[in-house]
Amino acid sequence: MEHVTASLEDLPLRDDLRGLTPYGAPQAALPVALNVNENTHPVPDEVGSSILDDIAVALQQVNRYPDREFTALREGFADYLGHGLRPENIWAGNGSNEVLQQILQAFAGPGRTVFGFAPTYSMYPLLTQGTGATWVAGTREPDYTVTAESAARQVAEADPDVVLLCSPNNPTGTALGLDVVEAVYDAARGVVVVDEAYQEFAPKESPSALTLLDGRPRLAVSRTMSKAFAFAGARVGYLAADPAFTDALRLVRLPYHLSALTQAAATAALRYAPTMLAMVDEIVTQRDRISATLEALGYEPHESAANFVLFGGVDDPAATWRALHDRGILIRDVGIPGHLRVTAGTEEETTAFLDALASIESAS
């Protein structure tokens, strides 16, 4: 294989995948990477060594397949989430993207539809297309909120098989009220997933959709260890739902999908949840500093309950993105005209971003 001899067009690809582009947030090795909403603080040392100890133990039996039911990990997530949840309510995968994919494999697929309020997480349409289903985009108010009334009307009209509600929403940072989740659930025939990837960054008083699970067997709440937990590289996502919902996912998951090493690492990290989450308040402080400073610079930051800020008032997003890139700072052009999105980093990273942006001066 010395030369590239074929292009995608030459291969007998599925017709519905022709012309699509893969998920592709740029992965440039820049000193300040604030583009994919990671926790930019590393795992604390004392937790790291404990995780390593548990991985070492798991390694002694890595000749055997892992526990297919990841029992200890499900107990860990049930304890962490609280709300009276039990291990049989919990499911996990290699990142919440895998969990979402399994949901779509079980409940969407060819001939079915998946609905979400745009702009929302860019992976939803891709995961939908990958499973052969059709993505249907609903609309938000100009400030990216969604009212319960409008949400229920749109969902009733679209009558989707799966509704994906992202709260706080990526890329806008907007939190959804639980009244919206309830209204959507009542209006929907299909399953309703609330993606709470950023819930740990939301104001402490804003309730999780976990409080709505009781008596709603078509509802699932998904979470991830990739953001607040500083565990993006380990690839661990999870959800809570009725045990019948998790049984549906067992029909489509690959056997032994969670490696013994992943299970060991995540279970150990969960034992140190308060330490792992210790930087959340600091990140929220930096997020609020970003919003205040952007406003002072003449940009229009949107209210965020997550660890990032979407801001408007950018004359030429591609030019500003490039100018920051040339100063060693990577943020995200999410394709919304006049907008860019930046992740709240450490205090130093955040300062580097804000200083660089001030030096560019491209607010309209």
Ligand SMILES: *Cc1c(COP(=O)(O)O)cnc(C)c1O
């Ligand atoms: C980052 C993110 C996830 C997490 O993905 P993982 O596969 O767990 O890393 C899920 N949903 C949304 C909306 C996200 O922004």
